[in-house]
Amino acid sequence: DTIRAARLGYIPADINSDCLDWGIQGEELFIPRGIVIPCFADNAIWYLKIRKPVPSTEKKKYLQVKGGKILSLYLTWSMQGKDNVFITEGEFDALLLHQHAADKADVLSLGSACNHLMPRWNTCLSTGKSFWIATDNDDEGKKAAQYWMNLVAPRGKQLSLPVKDITDYWKQGGDVRQWAISALA
Numbered sequence: 001d002t003i004r005a006a007r008l009g010y011i012p013a014d015i016n017s018d019c020l021d022w023g024i025q026g027e028e029l030f031i032p033r034g035i036v037i038p039c040f041a042d043n044a045i046w047y048l049k050i051r052k053p054v055p056s057t058e059k060k061k062y063l064q065v066k067g068g069k070i071l072s073l074y075l076t077w078s079m080q081g082k083d084n085v086f087i088t089e090g091e092f093d094a095l096l097l098h099q100h101a102a103d104k105a106d107v108l109s110l111g112s113a114c115n116h117l118m119p120r121w122n123t124c125l126s127t128g129k130s131f132w133i134a135t136d137n138d139d140e141g142k143k144a145a146q147y148w149m150n151l152v153a154p155r156g157k158q159l160s161l162p163v164k165d166i167t168d169y170w171k172q173g174g175d176v177r178q179w180a181i182s183a184l185a
Helices: 002-006 091-101 119-126 139-151 166-171 176-184
Strands: 009-011 034-041 044-051 062-064 084-088 106-109 130-134 156-158
Touching: 002 091, 034 091, 084 091, 084 176, 091 106, 091 166, 091 176, 130 139, 130 176, 139 156, 166 176
Parallel strands: 084 106, 084 130, 130 156
Antiparallel strands: 009 034, 034 044, 044 062
C-alpha cells in the first residue's frame, strides 16, 4: 500500500537519451537503474529521484533526474492537518514512519540533509503545532536538525535514534510505531 500510494517505481536498466526519442534536440538525459522516488505536490511532479543499487563503497546512492526541483517537501500529498508533524531526512525514512504512524502525525522530508526549503513551502509548516525532527544520527543529520529547529522554532523538538536513521532502526528490529508514540508522549 505504501509503495502504491507513494507511486514508487523501478527501472531495471540504465536509460540513456540515445535510447529514447524525447522529441527534444540536444538534450542529454541519463537515468540509472534503480528505485524511482517521485515527489508529488500540487498535482504535479516536483522531482524524480533514483535510488541506485550501488555497492556500499560508492558514496552517491541517489541521483536526481534533470529538471526537478529538489527543494520541495516530500509527502505533502499525505498531510491531514495533524497537530504533530515528523520531519525526516530522507524519503524512505518518511515513508516508513508514515506507514507506521500516519494516524498519529503527519510526516514530511526534504529528501536530504543538504537541502533547504523554498519559501513557497512555508505554508505547509504553518499547519502543525509541534514538529518532531528525526534526521539521521550523523554530522550531516545534526546540521539538518539544527536547520529545521531554526525553521520551526519554537515548535520543534529534536529526536534521536540509537542507530543512523529510522530505516536502520526498523531493519534492526525496532518498532517504528512504538518509537513514534513514545516520541510524541
